[in-house]
Amino acid sequence: MDIRQQIHQMKLDAPLMAASDIEVRNAALGLIARALEEGQDEIFAANRKDMETAVASGVPATVQKRLRYDEGKLRDGIEGLRQLAGLDDPVGKVLLERELDEGLLMKRVTCPIGVIGVIFEARPDALVQISSLCIKSGNCAVLKGGKETANTNRVLFGIIHDAATRAGLPEGALLQAELHSEIDELLECDEDVDLLIPRGSNKFVRYIMDHTRIPVMGHSSGVCHVFVDRDADQDMALRVLVDAKTQYPAVCNAAETLLVDRAIAAEFLPKASRALAEKGARLRGTQEAVDLCRPAWEAGEAPEVELMGDDEFSTEYGDYVMSCKVVEDVCEAVDHINRYGSHHTDAIVTASDAAADYFMQMVDSAGVYRNCSTRFADGFRYGFGAEVGISTGKLHARGPVGLEGLVTYKYRIVGHGDIVADFAEGRRQFHYRDLR
Amino acid sequence: MDIRQQIHQMKLDAPLMAASDIEVRNAALGLIARALEEGQDEIFAANRKDMETAVASGVPATVQKRLRYDEGKLRDGIEGLRQLAGLDDPVGKVLLERELDEGLLMKRVTCPIGVIGVIFEARPDALVQISSLCIKSGNCAVLKGGKETANTNRVLFGIIHDAATRAGLPEGALLQAELHSEIDELLECDEDVDLLIPRGSNKFVRYIMDHTRIPVMGHSSGVCHVFVDRDADQDMALRVLVDAKTQYPAVCNAAETLLVDRAIAAEFLPKASRALAEKGARLRGTQEAVDLCRPAWEAGEAPEVELMGDDEFSTEYGDYVMSCKVVEDVCEAVDHINRYGSHHTDAIVTASDAAADYFMQMVDSAGVYRNCSTRFADGFRYGFGAEVGISTGKLHARGPVGLEGLVTYKYRIVGHGDIVADFAEGRRQFHYRDLR
Numbered sequence: 001m002d003i004r005q006q007i008h009q010m011k012l013d014a015p016l017m018a019a020s021d022i023e024v025r026n027a028a029l030g031l032i033a034r035a036l037e038e039g040q041d042e043i044f045a046a047n048r049k050d051m052e053t054a055v056a057s058g059v060p061a062t063v064q065k066r067l068r069y070d071e072g073k074l075r076d077g078i079e080g081l082r083q084l085a086g087l088d089d090p091v092g093k094v095l096l097e098r099e100l101d102e103g104l105l106m107k108r109v110t111c112p113i114g115v116i117g118v119i120f121e122a123r124p125d126a127l128v129q130i131s132s133l134c135i136k137s138g139n140c141a142v143l144k145g146g147k148e149t150a151n152t153n154r155v156l157f158g159i160i161h162d163a164a165t166r167a168g169l170p171e172g173a174l175l176q177a178e179l180h181s182e183i184d185e186l187l188e189c190d191e192d193v194d195l196l197i198p199r200g201s202n203k204f205v206r207y208i209m210d211h212t213r214i215p216v217m218g219h220s221s222g223v224c225h226v227f228v229d230r231d232a233d234q235d236m237a238l239r240v241l242v243d244a245k246t247q248y249p250a251v252c253n254a255a256e257t258l259l260v261d262r263a264i265a266a267e268f269l270p271k272a273s274r275a276l277a278e279k280g281a282r283l284r285g286t287q288e289a290v291d292l293c294r295p296a297w298e299a300g301e302a303p304e305v306e307l308m309g310d311d312e313f314s315t316e317y318g319d320y321v322m323s324c325k326v327v328e329d330v331c332e333a334v335d336h337i338n339r340y341g342s343h344h345t346d347a348i349v350t351a352s353d354a355a356a357d358y359f360m361q362m363v364d365s366a367g368v369y370r371n372c373s374t375r376f377a378d379g380f381r382y383g384f385g386a387e388v389g390i391s392t393g394k395l396h397a398r399g400p401v402g403l404e405g406l407v408t409y410k411y412r413i414v415g416h417g418d419i420v421a422d423f424a425e426g427r428r429q430f431h432y433r434d435l436r
Numbered sequence: 437m438d439i440r441q442q443i444h445q446m447k448l449d450a451p452l453m454a455a456s457d458i459e460v461r462n463a464a465l466g467l468i469a470r471a472l473e474e475g476q477d478e479i480f481a482a483n484r485k486d487m488e489t490a491v492a493s494g495v496p497a498t499v500q501k502r503l504r505y506d507e508g509k510l511r512d513g514i515e516g517l518r519q520l521a522g523l524d525d526p527v528g529k530v531l532l533e534r535e536l537d538e539g540l541l542m543k544r545v546t547c548p549i550g551v552i553g554v555i556f557e558a559r560p561d562a563l564v565q566i567s568s569l570c571i572k573s574g575n576c577a578v579l580k581g582g583k584e585t586a587n588t589n590r591v592l593f594g595i596i597h598d599a600a601t602r603a604g605l606p607e608g609a610l611l612q613a614e615l616h617s618e619i620d621e622l623l624e625c626d627e628d629v630d631l632l633i634p635r636g637s638n639k640f641v642r643y644i645m646d647h648t649r650i651p652v653m654g655h656s657s658g659v660c661h662v663f664v665d666r667d668a669d670q671d672m673a674l675r676v677l678v679d680a681k682t683q684y685p686a687v688c689n690a691a692e693t694l695l696v697d698r699a700i701a702a703e704f705l706p707k708a709s710r711a712l713a714e715k716g717a718r719l720r721g722t723q724e725a726v727d728l729c730r731p732a733w734e735a736g737e738a739p740e741v742e743l744m745g746d747d748e749f750s751t752e753y754g755d756y757v758m759s760c761k762v763v764e765d766v767c768e769a770v771d772h773i774n775r776y777g778s779h780h781t782d783a784i785v786t787a788s789d790a791a792a793d794y795f796m797q798m799v800d801s802a803g804v805y806r807n808c809s810t811r812f813a814d815g816f817r818y819g820f821g822a823e824v825g826i827s828t829g830k831l832h833a834r835g836p837v838g839l840e841g842l843v844t845y846k847y848r849i850v851g852h853g854d855i856v857a858d859f860a861e862g863r864r865q866f867h868y869r870d871l872r
Contacts, residue, residue, distance in 0.1 A: 012775075015770070015774065015800055016798075018800075019797050019798065098818075098819060100812070100817065100818070100819065106818065113831070114830065194830050194831075195830070209649070210649075213646075215651070215831050233853070239855055240854075240855060243855035243857050247856050247857045248856075338448070338451065339448075349853075361454075362451040362455065364450070364451055364454075365846065366847060367847045367848075368847070368848050368849075369848075369849045369850075370848075370850045371850065371851045371852055371853055371854070372540065372851030372853070372855070373854065375855070376536070376849060376854070377847075381859070381866065382534075382542065382847070383536065383866065383868040393651070394549050394550065394631070395549070395630075395653075395844065396832040398844050398845060398846070399846070399847050410801065410802060410803065410804055410834070410835070411802060411803045411804070411818070411836075412796050412803075412804050412805075412806075413804075413805045413808055413812060414792075414805075414806045414807065415805070415806065415807045415808030416672075416808075417669070417675050417785075417807055418676075418807070418808040418812070419676060419678075419683070420679055420809050421679050421683045424683065430819065432819040
């Protein structure tokens with residue numbers, strides 16, 4: 001059977017997976033956690049093989065970091081599995097219970113989405129995290145990992161699949177795609193795959209979005225902003241700015257652009273440039289920003305700000321570099337963010353309620369923060385237990401996506417031979433009564 | 437400005453519309469209702485012009501019915517507007533309020549989606565209904581109606597836009613596209629349009645889905661089933677079947693396929709064929725169904741059942757015709773529905789809880805009904821006040837979509853200079869406390 005046929009079979013089995021008991025799904029998570037512990041030597045050996053190939057083929061150090069699967073990542077994965085097992089069942093929740101008329105009862109009940117395709121570059125830990133989220137939510141999952149960690153992925157998948165079936169989940173609940181060619185085959189399965197979750201570089205996610213009719217959940221870029229308002233506590237602004245840019249620059253919720261209110265720009269920008277420099281980050285800015293920092297630079301008190309063009313404000317550096325711009329006020333800051341941002345997460349630092357309210361109302365992003373770092377945009381930090389990713393789309397789940405984003409709902413109606421003609425012809429009327 | 441530039445401008449204005457007071461949005465609905473009443477002569481005159489053209493160009497009667505905009509439709513539209521004005525504001529609802537740690541407060545708050553493109557064939561009443569739903573939910577809307585009712589649409593849009601702006605909504609809250617070429621231009625605006633809602637034929641909706649990167653909400657086909665189980669009250673089954681097929685055959689929630697349990701097929705099928713014939717509907721079926729009905733036909737007690745092929749089971753007749761098939765049991769019925777259906781709405785008639793539970797759990801459709809007609813699948817009948825359409829997709833809104841389907845949410849976090857480094861380096865821990 002080629003991958004398309006396997007996925008079609010999975011689609012037919014999905015209702016069985018959706019009907020599986022929460023006890024069985026939780027037991028599977030427990031068995032997977034134990035099996036990962038017991039299989040760690042095998043896992044690390046496979047990962048070492050992948051790392052040797054990566055090093056030999058000159059993969060950059062930053063990427064190597066993402067390929068490595070070590071004790072730390074295993075521990076986090078196992079901890080995540082145990083947390084997940086402790087969470088409520090997201091399936092079968094009654095969201096609405098309404099009597100439409102005497103003896104005609106409607107319920108809106110959550111259910112799994114069905115078949116979810118997960119495609120990720122590097123990061124073997126994503127395989128563990130996302131497959132366990134799919135299991136908890138009663139979804140079938142097709143997993144395609146990056147070739148750089150093919151050995152690690154194969155071992156991890158084997159352990160997870162074996163434990164899941166031992167717990168009593170259907171054989172076809174999980175499927176691994178290994179050939180690169182199978183990515184495009186997967187993208188064609190819009191009849192059988194209900195949702196795609198890509199994890200990887202902007203270019204990679206963009207490619208997925210552009211080559212399938214299957215709905216895609218995620219984000220291609222994270223261009224987050226920190227706006228420092230005229231009424232900001234400037235020391236607080238520096239703390240937040242430095243954290244948002246330098247605490248982990250490679251991730252999507254790291255800030256890429258600093259916007260400063262003109263009223264305080266001359267005072268704040270040199271301080272910002274110095275504070276960032278102390279953490280190894282540099283600013284690039286418009287002519288105005290460059291000029292405002294020049295005196296401090298000439299006095300040897302702050303590094304020089306490199307000149308950049310307006311067309312570069314959508315750049316996601318993912319590195320110790322940051323764009324900056326002076327804006328007239330919070331209104332211009334909002335316009336800039338809605339125009340150049342990626343609708344991910346944006347923060348204002350201000351003591352003014354009026355400015356904060358305007359910013360949080362008008363910025364069209366999944367996360368709008370006041371006086372805290374954009375780095376908080378994360379499923380774990382939001383208390384969701386785990387996340388499949390962060391969505392910058394506006395339909396279905398938005399922002400960090402946990403179990404809730406992996407379920408939909410169906411309407412169940414139970415009657416006693418009720419027909420529409422009776423209502424259409426006036427013999428009966430609807431009498432809505434919400435029972436919850 | 438061409439339509440693309442106008443839509444881009446609308447995108448920039450969308451946050452203003454999203455921030456509009458509910459009083460203003462409700463006032464707009466009230467003014468629109470009054471203006472439609474006062475403008476009815478103008479509206480009907482425009483519609484007469486459209487109807488004359490339609491008749492002259494030989495548009496079929498069934499379509500003419502959808503083009504006509506008469507007192508009845510106007511009254512329904514005005515009634516819908518008044519109901520809508522009475523509903524709660526879907527915007528600004530706090531879905532989650534959680535303290536992440538001392539002084540770090542997160543809220544998940546509903547907000548409008550932004551810019552919604554509405555493309556509909558015929559049915560001028562859809563223009564009134566959907567534009568008013570967009571207004572109530574704080575969304576900007578681009579409306580493109582069918583050319584067959586160009587005059588009616590122009591007059592309706594003029595009245596609605598004028599009343600909306602008089603109420604204080606932004607000039608750019610509503611936009612009308614009139615040229616056919618503008619459909620393809622609209623489909624290209626994936627940077628500025630957040631959601632597309634097409635209303636029309638399968639072919640039309642399919643075209644929209646295939647030619648845009650903008651998320652599309654709706655359904656291309658409605659192949660609904662009625663399964664009559666061996667434990668069904670057969671008189672009830674006949675009532676439900678006849679209603680589901682003949683009460684209004686042209687709509688998506690009308691049943692297209694009858695599945696009958698083999699244990700009762702010989703007894704039930706001839707009765708079904710006769711009952712449907714009394715309402716002018718005929719059955720097409722597999723060889724087994726044809727053979728089972730032959731005796732009754734030869735005895736002149738029931739009409740003949742025409743032979744059909746298995747490859748026709750995904751046919752949406754939208755007419756007084758119905759496919760039928762004999763199945764071994766509820767399991768085969770479920771497999772057939774999941775394979776040939778459109779995941780819209782499917783019903784089982786049975787007195788057996790076991791059969792009903794299995795059916796409602798395993799059928800992968802937006803609506804799963806027991807002992808009632810599929811024709812109940814409708815936003816008004818569900819008590820949603822109005823609907824933009826019915827979604828057979830599984831992400832975001834599913835089934836009949838009302839106001840809830842036109843909002844998303846954003847995460848607002850307010851802190852006091854909180855940074856992730858403190859949590860990453862163990863100086864602080866998250867202490868989740870849900871405040872609602």
